Amino acid sequence: MMDGVTQWEYARLEYRSTGSFGIDKQMDWDAAFHHPGGVAKWGTDERFDDLRHLNRAGAAGWQAYHRDVVHVGQPHRLHSVTYSLRRLVSAQPGER
Numbered sequence: 001m002m003d004g005v006t007q008w009e010y011a012r013l014e015y016r017s018t019g020s021f022g023i024d025k026q027m028d029w030d031a032a033f034h035h036p037g038g039v040a041k042w043g044t045d046e047r048f049d050d051l052r053h054l055n056r057a058g059a060a061g062w063q064a065y066h067r068d069v070v071h072v073g074q075p076h077r078l079h080s081v082t083y084s085l086r087r088l089v090s091a092q093p094g095e096r
Helices: 050-059
Strands: 005-016 029-035 038-045 065-071 077-090
Touching: 005 050, 029 050, 038 050, 050 065, 050 077
Parallel strands: none
Antiparallel strands: 005 029, 005 077, 029 038, 065 077
């Protein structure tokens, strides 16, 4: 192993419109957490509330470092938001 190398594990949080509950098709949102151990469904929200899921990931040590947004249609409607996450696996003594 090289000296001074920090190791990370990576995951993503996908938050996307379900389009499955009645006429408010863009108002229901599914949260799914993809991590090295598999995929975990974190629930369906009636309104856009990604902060709750980001706080849940943060409590487990995950850091968001990138966000990707997908808009569809005219006028543009928010369809999905994907957050790239990382978590420290190990560090050399004196690092954090």
